[in-house]
Amino acid sequence: MKALLAGGLPCAEVTFRTPAALEAIRAIAQIPGMLVGAGTVLKPEQAQAAADAGAQFIVTPGFNPRVVGSCVSHGIPITPGVSDPTSIEMALEHGLDVVKFFPAEACGGLPYLKAIAGPYSMMRFIPTGGIEPGNLCDYLAFPKVVACGGTWMVKADLLKNRDWAKITTLTREAVTLANSGKK
C-alpha cells in the first residue's frame, strides 16, 4: 500500500478471496491518506465486517439485493457489479447511481458498455476485469465512466519478490496514463 501511495494512487480494493482480507483491510485503514475498500463481497455479514475493519466502500462482482440492501440501509457505500440492463435497473431500484461494470472486457468491452448505458442517463460506471494500459484511456474517455479498476501494477510476482520500487514505478505510470487519457 505504501508503494501504491508513493506512486500517487491512494486507493485500493482488498478482495475477500483469501482469509487474510479482513486483517489486510484493518492494517491498510491505519495508513494515513489511503482509501481502502472491500471487494468480492458476497454476503451482508462480510460487508458489515469489512466496514467495521475500516473499509470505506464495498464492491461486489454481481448484483445481490441482500448485500446491496444491507449496505444501503447501513449507509455503507456500495458499488455492485452489473453486466446487463436488468442488473442496472436493480441498482436504480436501490437508489444507486454508480455501479461496477464487470467483467468489462470479457462481456463485450466498451462497445457493449456504451450500448447498455444508453438508456440510463443517470448511471455512472466503474469498469473492472481486463482493464490494462492498452484500453484504460478508451474507457476513461467515455463520460459515463468515473473510474477503472485494474491490477497490472501489483501483479503476483512483484508482490512475491517484494519489489516495491517496481510497484511504485508501474503505479506512477498508470496514474500518468489515466490523467493523460481523461480529456
Next chain:
Amino acid sequence: MKALLAGGLPCAEVTFRTPAALEAIRAIAQIPGMLVGAGTVLKPEQAQAAADAGAQFIVTPGFNPRVVGSCVSHGIPITPGVSDPTSIEMALEHGLDVVKFFPAEACGGLPYLKAIAGPYSMMRFIPTGGIEPGNLCDYLAFPKVVACGGTWMVKADLLKNRDWAKITTLTREAVTLANSGKK
C-alpha cells in the same frame, strides 16, 4: 410522425430520455392511424403517465419486476427488455410471451438470440439496438422474431434539418425491405 405515416410505418416508440417525452406521446396519440408507445420506461409511475397520455404500449431496456408487474396488473401492454435466459424466465413468470431483445447486436446478435431463445418455445422477441438495413432481414427471418426496432430513418440530422421528405423515403425503403425479408 406524419413523415413516418406517409412512408407506411404507422408505429413509433417515444423514449423517456428527454423531458418532452410525455408531451410528444400526447401529441402523437392524436394522429389518426398512429400506434404510439413509450420507451426507456424505468418506473411504474412513468408507465402510468405514458398510458394516461395515450401510449398504447410500454417498452423498457431491462427487466424491472415492479414496472412489469404494475403494467400487467393495470392491463397496459408491456414489452420489457431481456438479454439472457434468467430475464426471459422473469418474463415468463409474469405471464408475458413477447419481450424486447436488447441490446441486440452488442450482446451477441442473431446467433446469441437463437441460443437463448432455444429453450423457450413460447417466447417471441423484438430485437432493438444495432438493427439497420444490413441485418434487418436476417432478424426478421428468424421465426421467433415478431418485429424489430430501429432508428435509421429518423436520424438526428434529418430531424434537425426538418427533412420530412427524406424521412418518408427512408421509411418507405425500410418497410419495403422488411416486407421483402419476411419470407
Next chain:
Amino acid sequence: MKALLAGGLPCAEVTFRTPAALEAIRAIAQIPGMLVGAGTVLKPEQAQAAADAGAQFIVTPGFNPRVVGSCVSHGIPITPGVSDPTSIEMALEHGLDVVKFFPAEACGGLPYLKAIAGPYSMMRFIPTGGIEPGNLCDYLAFPKVVACGGTWMVKADLLKNRDWAKITTLTREAVTLANSGKK
C-alpha cells in the same frame, strides 16, 4: 438410452420441449444403471412431476427463483442455468455450489466463463450450449468445470434412422475424448 449406455455414458437429460418428456423420463428411469434428469424445466410443477417420474436431477436454462427454491426445499437436485455474475449470486443465495453455464459458446465461451467464475471460488460449472468434440477438452481442463453437456452423439438424423450403432460409436468416442482431456 441403451445405445448411450453401451457407449459408456450412463447419463442423460430429457428436456421438456415435447409432450413426450415425462413419459420418456419414466421409461428411462426403469433402465438399470442410467442416471436420468429433466431439462428445460420452467415451472416448479414440472420439476415435481419429473422427480415423481424418476428424474434424479433437474436442469433449467435460466435462473428462476421459484423453480430453484421449490427443488431445494423438496430435496431435488437442481442445476440452474446462469450466464452472468448476478445469476451466480442468486445460486449462492440458494445454497447451490454447482450451476449450468448456458449458452456456453454463444455468451462468450471459456474466456468469459473464466472471467465470471473468478470471484466465486466455491462455485462449479457445467457448460452446455455449443459444446462439441472440438472444445470439450478445453472446458474440462478448467478445474471449475465438473461436467459438460452436449448432443452431438444423438443428433436428430441418427434418431430418425434408428442408427443405434452409430450413436454407440459416437458416444464411446465422446467418452474417450473426455477422459483423455481431463488431465
